[in-house]
Amino acid sequence: MISPTLDSIRIFLHxxxxxxxxxxxxxxxxxxxxxRxxxxxxxxxxxxxxxxVAWPAMVVIVFTGAWGLGTIEVADKSTAYMA
Known part of the structure; x- marks a missing residue:
């Protein structure tokens, strides 16, 4: 897990x-x-x-979304189908 500050910045930017x-x-x-x-x-x-304005925003959305997915540790998540 990244630091709470960096995580907050990522979510804010997203x-x-x-x-x-x-x-x-x-x-x-x-x-x-x-x-029309x-x-x-x-x-x-x-x-x-x-x-x-929109294309740079979309780049930030994709980048921060991928960054967020990269911070998830799938092995640490418990779900019904992994039990």
């Missing part, structure tokens, strides 16, 4: 990146229909702006 990703999706769900209805040329710039 949750913040997920909040950015999900929050951005919710905002886009509200903005895109109105931009107006045939607005800013639809592309909105999508590109979200991508600049």
């Amino acid at each position: 949750l913040m990146a997920v909040a950015v990703w999900v929050g951005g999706q919710i905002v886009l769900a509200g903005i895109v229909p109105s931009l 209805a107006e045939n607005s040329p800013s639809l592309t710039s909105v999508a590109q702006g979200f991508a600049r």
